[in-house]
Amino acid sequence: MSGPLWLVPGDDETGHGRTDTLPRVPRPRRPEWAAPDPIDELAERMHDLIAAAVHPDEIAAIIESDGMNDDQIRLTYGRDSSFALAEELFERVPRHYPEPDGAYLDPWRVSLLACLLRALVFALPGLSFAVGAHLLTGPPDAHGLPAGTVPLLxxxxxxxxxxxxxxxxxxxxxxxGERRAAARALALGAPAGAVAGALVAWAASSIDQDATGAVLFAVGQAFYLGAATALLVFGRERALLCALAPVVIGAAVLVAYEPPPLVRSGLLLLSLGAAVVLAALTLLRHRAEPRRDGPGPRLVASLPYALFGLATGALVLYTALGDVLRYGTEARVAAPAAVALTLSMGPAEWLLYRYRSRALAGLRAATTAAGFWRATSGALASCLGLYLVALAFLGYVGAVVWPDGPPMDAVRLLGLLALGVVLWIGLLLQAFGAVLIAGVVGVVAALIQTAVLLAGTLSPAAIQLTVCGTAALVLAALGSALLGRATAHR
Incomplete structure (x- = not known):
């Protein structure tokens, strides 16, 4: 033989050199007559999708969406499940994240001005309490609350x-894509909800025998909520803003002149009538669209959102009610915190979109599951921090400019911020479909706050800080864990 079959590292061309190193074994090659590996064929067919995945679970979801079950995977590919097959595909195909052709369009980029307009629409109805104050007069009820507080709440x-x-x-x-069906749901549900809210207010008035005016106000409030829901669902914020103009004018007049009760009631009815008419016209226009056949959403799917509404509503109302119990029987002392929370919904909505935009950017840039978790957790912390800054500013300004309001001390401010964390992360989880978790945590917090408030062992501000602070920590941990997975953002 004229030489070695292969050269060992360190050898020269004659084969002389190190003899203590094992020869490198060449990689075996599949014979030309052998059948191709079906996993290789699958990897080649799904190459782009596999290369762009940041976790094997994404590949498993794609495999299952193609209709392959575990039995077919065992017969065709010799693997136990879609997850086992996905892990092998994830190892075989290297990571590659090609940039899309053309400019990248962020679907979560929205106008801050539009979000602030929606917050203004949410806050302006609060002026109706000032315009309709003549309906809320009377001696305190048996619990020391202002007249009509229980039926209104x-x-x-x-x-x-x-x-x-x-x-x-x-x-x-x-x-x-069923605008006609959405209009039909609102046309049936909004009046039914208004009647239900009016009946609840009337039933609650039995606690306060002298609350006729408050019950009438609550009836108008119930019908306004139904009309506003219909307009907001179809994006008619400007129409709702126009409907609120009489109330805004009435509140502005009250600064320098107190109009007679008949005029004030007329302004309330004018705004209510405008909102109801605009909502009815909007629904009628969409009811005229062509009908499409197909399965619709299940009714039971909306129940978690009702639970979340109960949780957030109770926690926000406790903010106002706690101030009334502590600082006297004048309902206006509770306004700064409630107004701050309402106005903060504008920045909150914009920051929710901002988080989704940054999470999408992280999904495009991350190459590992840990890297994506760090990106989403950082986005969650920064967006939540910006919202708390806005809420603290609104709460402090409201406490300074509002007459006869409670002082914004450290306990009240921290309690308000804790409630803000619960609301913002709850809305974020709701946007990602985890509304049941947010609703359960909120309802438990509301029940605990009710029990402690009735016991009377702590001040309302301390109760809010303790209960909402604990709920905020729980939701923050859940949000970081749930939204740190790439599959949550598909």
């Missing part, structure tokens, strides 16, 4: 629960 909470579920059902129809 009961009616508002009932409307909040009903309209959260109704809005979800309407949005579900819109997601299927």
């Amino acid at each position: 009961a009616g508002a909470l009932a409307g909040w629960v009903w309209n959260q579920a109704l809005a979800h059902r309407a949005y579900s129809w819109l997601g299927l």
Whole structure:
């Protein structure tokens, strides 16, 4: 033989050199007559999808969406399940994230001005309490609350629960492209919810015998909530803003002049009538669209959203109620915190979109599951921090400029921020379909706050800080864990 079959590292061309190193075994090659590996064929067919995945679970979801079950995978590919096959495909195909052709369009980029307009629409109805103050007069009830407080809060909470579920059902129809069905759901559900809210307020008035004016106000409030829900679902914020103009004018007049009760009631009825008429016209226009056949969303799917509405409504109302119990029988002392929370919904909505935009960017840039979790957790922390800054600013300004309001001390401010964390992360989880988790945590917090408040062992501000602070920590941990998975953002 003239030389070695292969050269060992360190040898020269004659084969002389190191003899203590084992020869490198060449990689075996598949004979030309052998059948191709079906996994190789699958990897080649799904190469782009596999290369862009940041976790094997993404590949498993794609395999299952193609209709392959575990029995077919065992027969065809010799693997136990879609997850086992996905892990092998993930190892065989290297990571590669090609940039899309053309400019990248971020679907979650929205206008901050539009979000602030929606927050203004949410806050302006609060002026109706100032315009309709003549309906809320009378001696305190048996619990020392201002006249009409119980029926007003009961009616508002009932409307909040009903309209959260109704809005979800309407949005579900819109997601299927069924504007006619969404309009039909609102046309039936909004009046039914208004009647239910009015009945709840009337039933709660038995606690306060001298609350006729408050019950009438609560009835108008119930019908306004139904009309506003219909307009907001179809994106008619400007129409709703126009409907609120009489109330805004009435509140502005009250600064320098107190009009007679008849004029004030007329302004309230004018705004209510405008909102109802605009909502009816909007629904009639969409009811005229062609009908499409197909399965619709299940009614039971909207129940978690009603639970979330109950949780958020109760926690926000406790903010106002706690101030009334501590600082006196004048309902206006509770306004700064409630107004701050309402106005903060504008920045909150914009930051929710901002989080989804940054999460999508992280999904495009991350090459590992840990890297994606770090990106989403950082986005969650920064967006939540910006929202808390906005909420603290609004709460402090409201406490300074609002007459006869409670002082914004450290305990009250931290309690308000803790409630803000619960609301913002709850809305974020709701956007990703984890609304049941957010609703359960919120309801448990509301029940605990109710029990402690009735016991009277702590001040309302301390109760809010303790309960909402604990709920905020729980939701923050759940949000980081759930939204740190790439599959949650598909």
